[in-house]
Structures are given as C-alpha cells and as structure tokens.
Amino acid sequence: MKRIIFVLFLTLTACTGAFAQRLAFVDSDYILKHMPDYISVQKQLNALSDQWQRDVDNKFQEVDRLYKAYQADQVLMTPDMKKKREQEIDDKEKAAKDFQRQKFGPDGDLVQRSNALIKPIQDRIAKAVQEVAEGDDLDMIFDKNSEVIMLYANPRYDKSAEVITKLGLKPGGLAK
Template identity: 25%
Template sequence: MRKLVLLVVLGMTAAVAHAQAPVKVGYADVDYIFAQMPESKQVDAELKSLQTQLKNQSDTKVQEFQKKLADYQANINTMLEPVRVNTERELQQLQQNIEKFQQDAQTTIQNKQTQLMDPIYKKVGKNIEETAKENGFSFILNQQIGGLDVILYGDEKMDISDLVLKKMGVTPKPATTTAPATTTPAPKK
C-alpha cells in the first residue's frame, strides 16, 4: 500500500515538473464528509434496524436449539435407540441451519450496506470532482486510504472537504478537538 501511495505521489511530482500550467493539488477527508451528511445517519439507522431484526431471528433459532438440546440431554437415558438417533440428527440439522442463517445474515448486511452506500459514494465523488474543477484543482487526494495517511502534511487551505459539503447543501459542523494522547516513554534498562 505504501508503495502504491509513493508511486502516486512520484507520478504527480513528475506531472508537476513537466506541466506547462501550474498544478494545484488538494485533498479531501471523505470520512469527514460522510459523517457530516444526513444520509449517513439514515444508512446507520437502516443497517442497525436490519442487524437487530436478524439478531432477533438468530436468537430465536438458538433458543429453540438450546431447548431441544436440554430436552435431549434430560431424556437421553430413557430414549429408544431410533428416537435418540433421530433427535441427534435433528439437533445437528438445527445447528447447521443456525450457522447458515448467521452466514447469510452477514451477507445480507453487507449487500444492504453496499446498496445504501453506492448512491452516497457517487454523490460525494461527483461533488468532489465538481468542486475541484470550480476551484482550479488538478488533483484531489483522499486524506486516508484504508486507515493509512496519504497526506502526511497538507496546508488546510487545500482541504476542500467543507467546500464539497457546502456544494451538497450540508452545513459543516465544527470539528471537535480532542487533546492528543501523550505517552510516557518506558524507562531504559
């Protein structure tokens, strides 16, 4: 990942060196933009609702399994062999159904998240592009990719995040500042 970032930066540097017109590079904090958008709250609410619904269904299936398992364990000594074998098979099937349901639930949540986020990604991308063009930027970088900083230093004047939000009709909320964590170095041995 760092090699990719380095290649992008080197490529941009080469483009700047060979360009006839000045190149203006800016950046945007996409996570910040998403957090400010009203749509993100709706997406979160819909996903939490779906997760709760699926968890309740899973819990019901698990309770049913546990009840049958407890009944089986309580009566195992008095069961006839064919009944015991049939009950064990039924318990195994219930357990497999629970596992499959949980896997399907994860897939359902991921698909729903993709379905809900795609229009937002497109909207943000379109507005970043339009804002960049309107303000004469040649390149706009994302501040972070996969949790890694892409921009190690950037003049705050080159951050177009608030401009993008304003273009979408969202009034940026002031950023909450937190004191940076301080660490005390361990004593040397």
C-alpha cells in the same frame, strides 16, 4: 560554459514545472457526518442488523434448548430415538448457521442492502469532489481516511467543507 549552465537551469526548471501538481485532500468521515441521508441510512442498517442478530440469537438459543433437553432425556431413549433427536438438533443448528450466513455473510443481505443504500450517497460525494477539483483546478484529491497514509497534510488543502457545500449541506452543522 555559461551556455551549458543556462541550458541545464532551463531544463531543470522545465522538468520541475512539468511535475508540479496541485493536490488537496478531503475527510470522508467528516463529510459523511454532515449528510442526513447517510445518517438515516446508517440508522436503518443498524436497526435491520439488530433485528437479524436477534433472529440469529433466537435460532441458536433454540438449538441450545433442544440440546439440553436431549441430554436430560438421553438415558431414557432408545438408540433410534437418540439418532432422531441428534439429527433434529444438527438440522436446526445448520439452519441457524445458514440463516446467519445469509444475513451477515460477505455476500449476505446486510452487505447487499448496505451497498444499495450507500451507493447513491457515494455517487453524490464523488460528483461533488470532482466539481471541487475541476473548480479549483486540482490534479488530485486524496481521502485522508482511506488506505492512503498521509504523514502531513496542510489544513489549507482540506476541501471537505467545499464538498459539503457542493452537496447543498452546511459545514460545521454537526460535531466533528
């Protein structure tokens, strides 16, 4: 009987040890706030977005102006003139919507520019996270700002400051 209990104990101990993993987490928002490159890219993208939004707004204001002028002149127009003006308004509106989609759509210029500018920053962070994980002999590092939900995270496992240091930046340099 003692032998069976001893074997069970060894088996449970071995199984528990086999499943023990070293985990940590990082706060990607905190890391990004410490990266001057990222802050610069965000400012650049915001300026570009604002400019393109003004262009979109101007195009739709032109459509609105043409429509109001059409309504005011409608009583004096022949059916052919009405049809021609309606077509002009429709064409301008379609062009404005196409421009908006080209700039802000899911595959638009803003998304493509954002991906091109942010990818090198993401690659640097991924490399730094990997180096921290390998240096601390960690099995996994989670991002507490991603889709993974953490109900509890012991602060001693927060490796964000180490990632910032690996990136050659100073932790605590900017407000969290």
